[in-house]
Structures are given as C-alpha cells and as structure tokens.
Amino acid sequence: MTKNHFNYLHSLISLYIKNKIDCKKAISTEEKLAICLRYMATGSSFTTIGYNFKIAGPTVLKIVSKVSNAIWKCLQPIFMKEMTTELWLENELYFRQKCNFPNCVGAIDGKHVYIKSPSNSGSDYFNYKKSFSLVLLAVVDARYKFIAIDFGSKGRFSDAGIFSNSAFGKKLKDNSLFLPESKSLEEGGMEMPFIFVGDEAFPLLPNLMRPYPQSQLNNQKRIYNYRLSRARRVVEQAFGILAARWRVFHTAFGCNIHTVDKVIKAACVLHNYLSEDNEIQTENSINSVLRPLRRGGNSPSITAYQIREEFSNYFNGSGSVP
Numbered sequence: 001m002t003k004n005h006f007n008y009l010h011s012l013i014s015l016y017i018k019n020k021i022d023c024k025k026a027i028s029t030e031e032k033l034a035i036c037l038r039y040m041a042t043g044s045s046f047t048t049i050g051y052n053f054k055i056a057g058p059t060v061l062k063i064v065s066k067v068s069n070a071i072w073k074c075l076q077p078i079f080m081k082e083m084t085t086e087l088w089l090e091n092e093l094y095f096r097q098k099c100n101f102p103n104c105v106g107a108i109d110g111k112h113v114y115i116k117s118p119s120n121s122g123s124d125y126f127n128y129k130k131s132f133s134l135v136l137l138a139v140v141d142a143r144y145k146f147i148a149i150d151f152g153s154k155g156r157f158s159d160a161g162i163f164s165n166s167a168f169g170k171k172l173k174d175n176s177l178f179l180p181e182s183k184s185l186e187e188g189g190m191e192m193p194f195i196f197v198g199d200e201a202f203p204l205l206p207n208l209m210r211p212y213p214q215s216q217l218n219n220q221k222r223i224y225n226y227r228l229s230r231a232r233r234v235v236e237q238a239f240g241i242l243a244a245r246w247r248v249f250h251t252a253f254g255c256n257i258h259t260v261d262k263v264i265k266a267a268c269v270l271h272n273y274l275s276e277d278n279e280i281q282t283e284n285s286i287n288s289v290l291r292p293l294r295r296g297g298n299s300p301s302i303t304a305y306q307i308r309e310e311f312s313n314y315f316n317g318s319g320s321v322p
Contacts, residue, residue, distance in 0.1 A: 001037065001274060009033065009071070009273070016070035017063075027055070027063070035060060036067035040267055043248040046255075065259045068266035076265075079272040080146060085178050088194060092180075094142035099231040100321050101197070102185050102314075106147050107235035108198045108208070110137040110162060112155055114252040115260060127155030134257070136264060137166050139196065140235040145272045151264050152257075163202055172196070172207055179207065185314045192310060197232045204304045209311065223320075224312040242271050 001009075014029040031053065039049050039060070046064070047057040055063075081087075088105045095104040112133035115125065125132040133155035139147040150166040163169040171177045182191040196208050204210050211228055212221040243249040246267045253260045 005274065006033070006037075009075075012074040013067065013070040016073065017067050027059075032063050032067050036064050036071075036266075039064050040068075040246045040248045040263065040270075043246075043251040061255060061259065065255075065262055068259075068262035071266040072262065072269055075269040075273055079276070080148070080269050083147060083178065085180050088178070089180055091141045091147070092194060095231055098142045099227075099234070100319075101227060101231040102319070103183070103192050103194050104197055104231050105179065105194050106139045106141060106196045107232045108137070108139045108168075108196050108202065109232070109235040109239070110135050110201065111239055112136075113151075113249065113260070113264060115257075116252050116254045118257060123156060125155045131155075132252070134260065134264075135162050136268075137162060137168070138235060138238070138268070139168060140238040142231075142234055143275070144234055144238040144241060145275055146238065146268050149265065149268050152261055172205070175207075185310070186318050189314070190310055192307065195307070197228050199232060204301075204308065206301065206303050206307055208304075209308055212308075212312075220312055220316045224308075224315050227315045227321075238271075241275075242267060245271065245274070 010030055010033050013033065017032050018029050019026045035049060035053055035055070038044075038052070039046070042049075045057070046060040049055075050057045050060045053060070091105045092103060096102045112127055112129065112131075113136050114131055114133050117132045118125065121132075125134065127133045134151065135153040135155060135157070137150040137153070139149075141147055148168050150168055153162045153165070157165075164173075168177075179194045182193045184190060185192055193207055195206075198208060198210050200210060200213075202208060202210050209228060211225040217225070248263065248267070253263070255263075
C-alpha cells in the first residue's frame with residue numbers, strides 16, 4: 001500500500017473512526033488505520049500489535065473491529081458496487097478475451113477461513129478437514145476482483161447448502177441479478193444465457209456451469225472441462241492474491257465471529273481497492289491456506305444439461321482454440 005493509497009483511504013474513513021470527545025492523548029485516526037492494516041497484513045496477535053504501538057491488546061481488538069467496519073462501509077459502494085447489465089457485459093468481454101469463454105460473467109468458489117473454536121459452539125464450525133472454520137463464498141471477474149462475497153456460513157455445512165442459502169445463490173435462482181438477455185455463441189446458433197462457472201462443489205444450473213464428472217470423460221468433454229477451468233481459475237488466483245496480501249488468512253482467527261466478519265469483508269474490498277492501479281501478480285499460496293468446499297451430489301435440470309452440451313459442442317467446433 002503506497003502513501004497515496006493510505007492517505008486516500010484515511011480521508012474516506014477518518015470521520016467514522018475518530019473519537020467522539022477530543023482528547024490530547026487520544027489515538028489518532030491515522031494510527032488507528034495503521035494498526036488495523038498492520039494486523040491484517042501480518043496476522044500477528046493483538047498483544048503483539050499492542051507492543052508495537054504501545055497500546056493494550058483489548059484496545060487493539062476494538063480498533064481493528066471499528067476500522068474494519070468503516071473500511072467496508074466506505075469502500076464497498078465504490079469498489080464492490082451493485083452490478084448492472086452494463087457491468088455484466090463488461091465482465092463478459094474480459095472473459096471472452098482472456099479466457100476464451102463467451103457468455104461468462106463471473107467465476108464462483110468458496111474457501112474455508114480458519115478460526116479458533118468459539119465458546120459453547122460444539123461441532124457447529126467443525127468442517128470435513130477436522131478444523132474449525134467459516135466459509136467465504138466469492139464471485140470474481142476476469143481481472144481478479146471480487147464482484148460479490150458472502151461470508152459467515154458455518155464450516156460444517158455442505159457446499160450445496162452454503163450456495164443455496166447465500167444471497168447470491170438466491171438471486172441467481174430468482175433471476176434477479178440483472179444479467180443481460182441471452183445471446184448465441186455464434187451466428188445462427190442457439191440462444192444461450194449468460195453464466196457463471198464453478199467447480200464440482202456447485203450445482204449445475206442454467207446460469208451456473210460446472211465440469212463434467214471425471215468418470216464420464218471423453219475427448220470432447222475433456223476439452224470442455226479444460227476451457228471451463230481456464231475461466232474458473234481466476235477465482236482461485238484471486239483467493240491466492242488475497243491471502244498473499246493479508247497474512248491474517250494464514251492464521252486461525254482468535255477473535256469473536258462478528259469481528260472476523262468485519263475483517264474478512266474489509267480485506268476483500270481492500271483487495272479491489274489496491275487492484276485498481278497495481279499490476280496483479282497471481283499467487284498459488286492459497287492451496288495451503290484456504291481449503292476448498294466439500295464436493296457433493298446434486299440433481300441438475302434438463303435445461304442445464306442442454307446448455308452445458310451446447311458449450312461443449314461450441315468449444316469443440318467453431319469456438320475451438322489452438
């Protein structure tokens with residue numbers, strides 16, 4: 001984060017994090033922002049951060065919670081705004097040019113964010129990896145920026161349940177995402193909806209494509225899976241960049257669930273903010289930090305099967321690449 005980035009961010013949130021009562025010994029708003037960013041960038045404990053800034057650990061916790069909430073409140077309307085039909089079309093152009101996947105407007109994936117077991121929570125947050133976690137579900141564009149996030153589902157829930165109960169999943173099924181009207185992949189072809197791509201953890205829907213099962217692959221289906229993987233990898237790379245920038249993802253969160261929620265949201269919107277001007281370098285470190293969702297079965301509709309077959313035929317015909 002450059003000095004200009006820091007100053008602009010401070011100018012946006014300073015009113016929300018300053019003390020209500022003026023006091024000469026009060027912690028300045030600049031220092032509060034620095035404390036929060038230091039915690040997110042290092043993942044150090046609140047006690048360690050307190051030693052660095054000569055502040056008590058519990059005070060650091062309060063500052064991190066308040067500043068993270070202010071960052072999300074101020075940056076979200078600017079850098080993770082509500083999508084419109086025009087913005088979806090812009091995303092589709094990037095996927096078409098960078099990933100050779102027409103009619104694709106986003107890649108979706110979910111990852112487990114590790115936490116220390118909350119008091120009296122039993123096995124609520126205990127996931128299939130035998131650790132405690134919350135799930136971060138994200139939709140990413142071809143420029144590695146987060147379009148939408150949903151955080152807070154308990155780690156024990158299945159992938160299908162997390163997606164279906166998320167705000168994004170409900171809007172996708174209700175056709176309330178303002179997606180563009182269907183268009184054909186090639187001249188004279190079948191009208192095709194605009195879609196999102198995901199891995200085997202997600203259901204096959206008319207607006208959400210997933211790979212063919214590994215047990216049923218022939219050469220045509222293998223090519224389709226490859227092309228889908230090229231489009232879907234942007235979300236994996238976005239998670240990798242997120243975890244590389246904010247080392248707090250490399251540790252198990254020890255604070256309460258409400259504070260974790262604020263920090264995660266702040267980290268995601270800061271990711272978009274810092275990506276505006278910077279050349280993004282993709283990272284693969286995510287594989288050892290955030291774990292994928294559990295894969296499960298689902299029952300796709302006939303329409304979803306037909307749409308996937310049409311994409312497969314296109315990738316093996318006029319839409320093939322060298």
